[in-house]
Amino acid sequence: MFDRRLLQHFDWVLLGLTFALGGIGILTLYSAATANVDVAEVKGLVYLKQSYWLAIGTAVMILLVVFNYRWLNRLALPIYWCSIGLLIAVLFMGKEVSGSQRWLVLGPISFQPSELVKITLAIILARYFSNHASEKGFSLKELWKPLIWTLIPFALIVKQPDLGTSLIVLLIAASVTIFVKIGRRSLLCLTVAGIAGSLVAWFFLKGYQKQRILAFLDPQRDPLGAGYHIIQSKIAVGSGLLFGKGFLKGTQNALSFLPEQHTDFIFSVLAEEWGFLGSAVVVILYLLVVMWGLSIAIRSKEPFGTILAVGVTSMIFWQAFINMGMVLALLPVVGVPLPLISYGGSSVLATMVAIGILLNISMRRFLFKE
Amino acid sequence: MDSYLDTVDSDWYRQRASGALICVLAAFFILLVRLYYLQIIEGDEFRRLSENNCARLQGIPPARGLIFDRNGVLMVENRPCFNVSIVPGEAKDSKRVVFKLAELLGVAPESLFTKLIEARRVPSFKPILLRRDVSRDAVAIIEAHKLDLPGVLITVDPMRHYIEGSRGSHLIGYLSEISSEELKSGCFPDNRVGDFVGKFGVEKAYEPYLHGKRGKQQIEVNALGQITRVLKTEEAVSGKNIYLTLDVGLQRKAEALLAGKVGTAVAMDPSNGHILAMASSPAFDPNAFVEGMTYDSWNDLTSNQFRPMENKAIQGQYPPGSIYKIVTAMAGLEEGVITEQTRIFCPGYYRYGDRTFRCWKRGGHGFMNVIDALAQSCDVFFYQVGEKLGVDRLAKYAKACGLGSPTGIVLDREARGLVPTSRWKLSRLGMLWQGGETLSVAIGQGFNLVTPIQMLSLISAVANGGTRYKPLVVRRIESSDGSLVKEQVPVPIGRLPASEKTLQIIMKGLLNAVNKPTGTGWNAHIPGVNVAGKTGTAQVVGMEEDNEKKSVESQRLDFRDHSWFISFAPAEDPRIAVTVLVEHGGHGSRTAAPLSREMIKAYLKNDLELASSSAEFDLALAQLE
Numbered sequence: 004m005f006d007r008r009l010l011q012h013f014d015w016v017l018l019g020l021t022f023a024l025g026g027i028g029i030l031t032l033y034s035a036a037t038a039n040v041d042v043a044e045v046k047g048l049v050y051l052k053q054s055y056w057l058a059i060g061t062a063v064m065i066l067l068v069v070f071n072y073r074w075l076n077r078l079a080l081p082i083y084w085c086s087i088g089l090l091i092a093v094l095f096m097g098k099e100v101s102g103s104q105r106w107l108v109l110g111p112i113s114f115q116p117s118e119l120v121k122i123t124l125a126i127i128l129a130r131y132f133s134n135h136a137s138e139k140g141f142s143l144k145e146l147w148k149p150l151i152w153t154l155i156p157f158a159l160i161v162k163q164p165d166l167g168t169s170l171i172v173l174l175i176a177a178s179v180t181i182f183v184k185i186g187r188r189s190l191l192c193l194t195v196a197g198i199a200g201s202l203v204a205w206f207f208l209k210g211y212q213k214q215r216i217l218a219f220l221d222p223q224r225d226p227l228g229a230g231y232h233i234i235q236s237k238i239a240v241g242s243g244l245l246f247g248k249g250f251l252k253g254t255q256n257a258l259s260f261l262p263e264q265h266t267d268f269i270f271s272v273l274a275e276e277w278g279f280l281g282s283a284v285v286v287i288l289y290l291l292v293v294m295w296g297l298s299i300a301i302r303s304k305e306p307f308g309t310i311l312a313v314g315v316t317s318m319i320f321w322q323a324f325i326n327m328g329m330v331l332a333l334l335p336v337v338g339v340p341l342p343l344i345s346y347g348g349s350s351v352l353a354t355m356v357a358i359g360i361l362l363n364i365s366m367r368r369f370l371f372k373e
Numbered sequence: 374m375d376s377y378l379d380t381v382d383s384d385w386y387r388q389r390a391s392g393a394l395i396c397v398l399a400a401f402f403i404l405l406v407r408l409y410y411l412q413i414i415e416g417d418e419f420r421r422l423s424e425n426n427c428a429r430l431q432g433i434p435p436a437r438g439l440i441f442d443r444n445g446v447l448m449v450e451n452r453p454c455f456n457v458s459i460v461p462g463e464a465k466d467s468k469r470v471v472f473k474l475a476e477l478l479g480v481a482p483e484s485l486f487t488k489l490i491e492a493r494r495v496p497s498f499k500p501i502l503l504r505r506d507v508s509r510d511a512v513a514i515i516e517a518h519k520l521d522l523p524g525v526l527i528t529v530d531p532m533r534h535y536i537e538g539s540r541g542s543h544l545i546g547y548l549s550e551i552s553s554e555e556l557k558s559g560c561f562p563d564n565r566v567g568d569f570v571g572k573f574g575v576e577k578a579y580e581p582y583l584h585g586k587r588g589k590q591q592i593e594v595n596a597l598g599q600i601t602r603v604l605k606t607e608e609a610v611s612g613k614n615i616y617l618t619l620d621v622g623l624q625r626k627a628e629a630l631l632a633g634k635v636g637t638a639v640a641m642d643p644s645n646g647h648i649l650a651m652a653s654s655p656a657f658d659p660n661a662f663v664e665g666m667t668y669d670s671w672n673d674l675t676s677n678q679f680r681p682m683e684n685k686a687i688q689g690q691y692p693p694g695s696i697y698k699i700v701t702a703m704a705g706l707e708e709g710v711i712t713e714q715t716r717i718f719c720p721g722y723y724r725y726g727d728r729t730f731r732c733w734k735r736g737g738h739g740f741m742n743v744i745d746a747l748a749q750s751c752d753v754f755f756y757q758v759g760e761k762l763g764v765d766r767l768a769k770y771a772k773a774c775g776l777g778s779p780t781g782i783v784l785d786r787e788a789r790g791l792v793p794t795s796r797w798k799l800s801r802l803g804m805l806w807q808g809g810e811t812l813s814v815a816i817g818q819g820f821n822l823v824t825p826i827q828m829l830s831l832i833s834a835v836a837n838g839g840t841r842y843k844p845l846v847v848r849r850i851e852s853s854d855g856s857l858v859k860e861q862v863p864v865p866i867g868r869l870p871a872s873e874k875t876l877q878i879i880m881k882g883l884l885n886a887v888n889k890p891t892g893t894g895w896n897a898h899i900p901g902v903n904v905a906g907k908t909g910t911a912q913v914v915g916m917e918e919d920n921e922k923k924s925v926e927s928q929r930l931d932f933r934d935h936s937w938f939i940s941f942a943p944a945e946d947p948r949i950a951v952t953v954l955v956e957h958g959g960h961g962s963r964t965a966a967p968l969s970r971e972m973i974k975a976y977l978k979n980d981l982e983l984a985s986s987s988a989e990f991d992l993a994l995a996q997l998e
Binding site (some may be wrong): 138178182183184237238239240241242243244245274275278279282284286287288291293294297298299304306309313320322327328331333 | 383385386387390393394397398400401403404405407408409411413415416417419420422423424707900903
């Protein structure tokens with residue numbers, strides 16, 4: 004089953020980009036944790052833990068590369084329902100951390116099933132769309148299955164509540180659907196339904212979630228609460244200037260002005276210390292990963308591979324774009340981690356799985372069906 | 374294997390992908406433009422903002438809830454206190470500044486330097502507390518030399534103040550700086566290093582109510598670290614105010630009566646379990662904990678042989694002595710071992726096997742029934758009741774009266790006492806129960822241990838007709854604007870194992886003990902009030918011949934008996950029950966009984982005056998007519 008040609012076609016570029024981003028993440032976390040004595044003592048050595056997670060992620064990634072990704076096509080349904088089962092389990096026996104129930108605890112490890120669901124959703128959508136694709140695009144009648152597959156995890160993640168991840172789930176599904184083409188009228192219907200849905204949802208949002216969105220629209224409205232994060236983040240990023248203040252020299256970070264500085268706002272620590280040059284390098288690295296993912300998609304010779312590659316690439320794209328957009332005060336503050344750089348085992352692992360799938364599709368691009 | 378229909382070719386996907394690529398490029402281009410705008414175009418402005426550190430987030434400590442007595446007399450408040458801190462990052466040369474500061478304050482520079490060294494790992498932009506609670510004069514001096522003291526901050530923080538010092542200190546408790554273990558425990562999510570939290574008494578038990586919620590303030594500071602502008606304030610939420618069940622007048626009386634003695638005096642309203650007074654002597658001054666205690670004064674407090682930090686009312690465990698005869702009488706009557714009419718002859722001793730058990734009255738009491746035996750505390754009568762009951766039946770009643778287990782008062786470190794049984798002795802000491810030990814237990818000696826609060830709860834239940842209430846220390850909790858948060862209702866925790874008739878018999882015995890000159894509690898009688906009570910004299914060492922012959926004063930202090938008195942009044946409508954225990958106070962009738970009398974008199978004083986004045990009024994009315 005394992006072909007020597009596979010190694011020849013191994014995608015070293017993508018692997019290199021991944022490790023570059025992971026390495027930048029560890030450096031930035033080191034700075035975020037050590038500059039602030041109080042936080043370092045409480046949080047432990049986050050950068051060390053992050054390196055362990057990257058190592059575990061690499062192992063998982065290698066494991067994924069060995070098996071032909073087409074197995075994912077066959078097993079799409081069971082894998083999907085297993086991940087939904089885990090999401091339901093979180094609702095009943097998940098660990099609650101600061102108001103939301105997102106973690107499943109297995110011995111010493113806690114894990115967020117919502118991170119896994121993003122990938123299993125991409126798999127099941129790739130299976131469905133690759134079986135039914137046509138150039139005229141999908142009509143509403145053909146879309147009810149994908150719609151239900153998307154709305155189940157969406158609703159479960161909203162319930163936790165985790166607005167950021169549920170948004171990513173929607174965006175992955177939308178990206179894949181638009182990629183395989185959707186009829187113009189169907190698109191219109193879904194858009195209208197979406198807008199109506201979000202208007203209704205506004206009434207169900209928790210107070211702090213509404214606050215964040217309102218604060219984004221008008222940061223001065225509540226400079227100490229939700230708006231405070233945005234203002235402080237802008238000061239941190241802006242004060243980096245062209246070359247940055249230098250490694251470990253960020254003052255906004257040290258003063259613990261930054262909220263969630265090692266998770267959602269890690270990019271502002273980086274931008275402050277490395278300036279425009281450093282931040283632009285990171286933005287471009289993400290751009291390269293996404294472009295590389297798209298090129299893998301079109302180089303794959305069969306629709307399942309193409310659509311799956313688009314799905315996981317869109318996951319990385321949306322997380323990177325929304326996270327950086329939030330730190331730069333372009334988008335409201337929703338809790339979305341920056342792939343490979345933000346601290347968090349589940350997020351790192353999910354991104355590595357996504358990269359593993361891309362590597363898998365990439366190295367089997369010349370192999371036709373056995 | 375795959376059943377896909379090859380309806381679309383890869384060129385079509387290539388087309389779709391280039392559409393996606395355009396969107397992606399556009400999105401990342403927006404990010405780059407935004408970065409350029411923030412860091413290059415607007416960058417200098419943001420750099421200025423970050424360098425001046427002008428925006429700073431400061432916590433506002435919430436005002437802790439006040440503590441009042443049951444009638445609204447303020448007992449614990451918060452007073453403003455001036456604290457001097459330094460921000461090393463702003464002081465530039467902190468050594469010079471600290472020397473200057475020490476000179477101005479007239480203190481040894483070392484005392485300030487140790488604080489600086491302790492905090493050397495704290496980031497240099499964070500204030501380090503150098504001296505707490507400086508005088509107003511010192512504040513004026515520092516303000517005058519402000520320019521010589523860059524980085525020095527004076528903050529006004531609320532400080533806990535116990536208005537009458539040690540008044541009710543064991544019940545109210547004290548505050549102290551939060552420990553790192555408490556911070557790590559996660560029970561204090563709103564607290565941080567340097568905060569004060571309740572460590573003992575009501576301050577600890579009601580910490581969640583008293584604490585309030587921290588506020589925050591965004592301020593702008595100048596290069597000297599002084600506040601130039603308050604940008605936005607989110608007010609702190611004050612803690613809840615607590616109304617104790619304590620009557621501060623009665624508390625004062627109790628503490629005055631105990632002055633110079635070692636022991637405790639506790640009073641309860643028998644109808645609901647409210648603790649009206651809880652004095653434990655010697656006491657401590659909780660202000661010392663807040664103001665910062667030196668190592669020596671802490672050592673003095675903890676090594677003092679009279680244990681000032683111990684709340685003797687709930688932590689002290691003592692042999693009950695004769696007050697236990699109430700339990701023995703109750704068990705005897707309920708089990709049918711004796712009746713009201715049973716008469717036993719007391720020749721002054723009782724022979725059991727080859728041992729002789731003495732009555733405290735050498736010449737003997739003659740014929741006694743249960744009422745006389747309670748009133749005159751005849752040991753021989755109760756030796757025989759105990760013998761007939763056996764230790765385990767007696768223990769069953771003692772436990773049902775609440776002995777041997779905590780009463781459940783919210784104050785922590787409550788002791789449970791000990792009700793001995795034959796099984797307990799076998800498992801604990803590995804020895805069989807001896808029949809003679811039952812006799813000792815029946816009169817409250819031997820292995821028995823009780824706490825004063827247990828005996829108070831017991832006597833209150835006797836007073837109110839048999840209902841045992843959980844002792845309560847807080848009546849109501851109000852928010853700072855006066856609205857009701859919680860009203861404490863009485864909590865019944867059980868009934869005495871006694872019929873109404875049994876309780877009436879015991880009541881008669883207790884009334885005779887106080888109101889007949891032959892009774893042991895005669896020293897507690899108050900003309901015009903029906904006081905019911907029972908004395909107890911708990912032996913600390915065995916009844917040795919020579920010890921007995923000596924007068925109390927000539928005995929070694931720590932060999933003297935503990936003096937107990939439990940009582941309630943008025944018997945027909947009990948409003949107060951009192952337990953007094955004086956360690957090594959000698960006979961219960963001599964030391965503890967008069968103290969109880971004075972407390973009951975003080976508490977019922979208003980009633981007594983009202984009664985006499987209304988009698989006078991009636992008399993005047995009669996004369997008019």
